[in-house]
Amino acid sequence: MKIIDFLNGIVWGPPLLILLVGTGIFLTFRLAFLQFRMLPYALKLAFGPKQQDKKSEGDISHFQALMTALSATIGTGNIAGVATAVVIGGPGAVLWMWMSALFGMITKYAEGLLAVKFRVKNERGEMSGGPMYYIERGLGLKWLGVLFAIFGSLAAFGIGNIVQANELASAMKATFSIPPLITGLILTFLTGLVVLGGIKSIGRITSIIVPFMAAFYVLGGLVIIILNFKLVPDAIGLIFSDAFTGQAVAGGAIGTVIRYGVARGVFSNEAGMGSAPIAAAAAKTDYPARQAFVSMTGVFLDTIVVCAITGITLVMANMYTGGLDGAALTSASFGHFLGTYGEWIVSIGLILFAYSTVLGWSYYGEKCFSYLFKDSKITVVLYRAVFTIVVLFGALSQSSKFVWGLADLMNGLMAIPNLIALLGLSGIVIAETHHFLEIKRKEDQLRKTTTSGSISK
Template sequence: METFHNFLNSLDGMLGGAWWFPYVLLGTGLFFTIYLKFPQVRYFKHAWKVVMGKYDKADAPGDTSHFRALTTALSGTVGTGNIGGVAFAIFLGGPAALFWMWATAFLGMTTKFVEVTLSHKYRDKTPDGTMAGGPMYYMDKRLNMKWLAVAFAIATVISSFGTGNLPQSNGIATSIEATFGFDPLIVGAVLGILLALVILGGITRIAAVTAKIVPLMALIYLVGAVSVIAANLENVGPAF
């Protein structure tokens, strides 16, 4: 594990921890934002109409609806990014880290817009009728960089463990152990079984489950966030 940890640290030093990474991250978002004339602002109202099902068609190609696709995406970000990530960023960089999170989020909306649009444009329909897409597809089919597509696909699989389930299961297990005294191994096993019941059903079942859970999760998150701010209202001004 120590060897693996050192390997991850070396990768972080070359990529996420490198001095140039924030400039590339923000610069890419800024370029697309200016080039596409602020789509995260101009298309905001249209995006809500898409999510609410105004453009849904029964015969449209795809595995799920626009709303279920959104809740599936949100299910992997609310919590790890919005709670754990924000708290860790403030712990490392202080309240000023919030400014850079806001800047990254605003510009990142355009980066995500471009990524998803290209992934949709160059996706494939598999023999069983389901859709397969993602950045690796336009890297291969449009950029003709198959080596980069393979590298991205491998990195996606690895990162799905690092940010897709390890922090969540660890956070739940340690919280339940601290509060109720349950063995983390038992909690992890139960979580694994529940997760298997969902993901073994494929994207259709995953989307159906997240469509029911994520709206409630988002509501609890917002109420909790507002409650914490209200309880610490005197610190909001000094934080700015």
């Protein structure tokens, strides 16, 4: 475990965090602050009518691709990760989570664009894409794509399977006194029921689960904020003041506030890690940039919205210096305001988040595995079966700390080749964006002409 911790300290140290945020800043300036200018359009595209979905090439709709990506990103990081950031980095870490998300939106945009641009169709007629494909086909560095796929495959079994099953089993035992074996068997059955059906099955289920679970958790948090609104100004004020002073951290270490805020923000929304573009590549879309805008909204929803609910509630409750950490701290903070109901909101949220993460990461791991080996029906069925069985072992695992550490390491290692590709292919991102914006301008003009013509009649 000491070796894993040591390697994590190196991989997740300042160089990677600077590279992650720096890539977002670099793309933000090159694309003229696109994420701020086009966010309303992106949200409308993600949740509005999907006319182009029906006639475009791909496996699932824009919305289903976004929900599949969000199923993997909205997870334990939104509950436990935010709490850890506040405990170690202080309340100011919440602001740095938001700041990293603002630049992470454009990183996620670039990932989604390249995923669609360089995707391929396998022998079963399904789309395959993601960093390993745009690294190989865009940069011409197959060996780097292979490294990403190896790290992604291992991460899928770690952070996307064993860790989630273990967290879910622990939550069920603590909240409902259900033995881990029972939870493991039920979770294995439910996972197999969806995963064995492939991306279309995953897309259908996540498009139902994700909106419900996000709304359930966010509404619970909003009830706390509204009922205790007088505490909100002071909480937000502390978040902003501590972000630039580090007074809540032992020794007033401003670097600690920034580091843990950025690190937990990235861990939550996965911008730059290269996981979400694997789902984006499966979307039915006519232009790469159109799906990229949809992908971009995932960071906004995950960190600016969901993590904000957790962070503000934690600071309002002011229990982060009492020795609690992770999901236990978030549960106690919600319970501080709503009693048992608050604890149930966190527990049920954790259960739904963990299950959806398993579904999302099963697809990520499948595509990484298929890239390394032959992308055939036999290979895919074998992977899905093994992934489903491992869920049971995860629920019964007693070494979750080691698995968490290994999963963190693989996540960090995934980011390195992906960020190299984003920087190396940034010219293509710029060109595709300008091309699409010109097309969108013509579409808007045509729509206005058609509308004015209909009114005059």
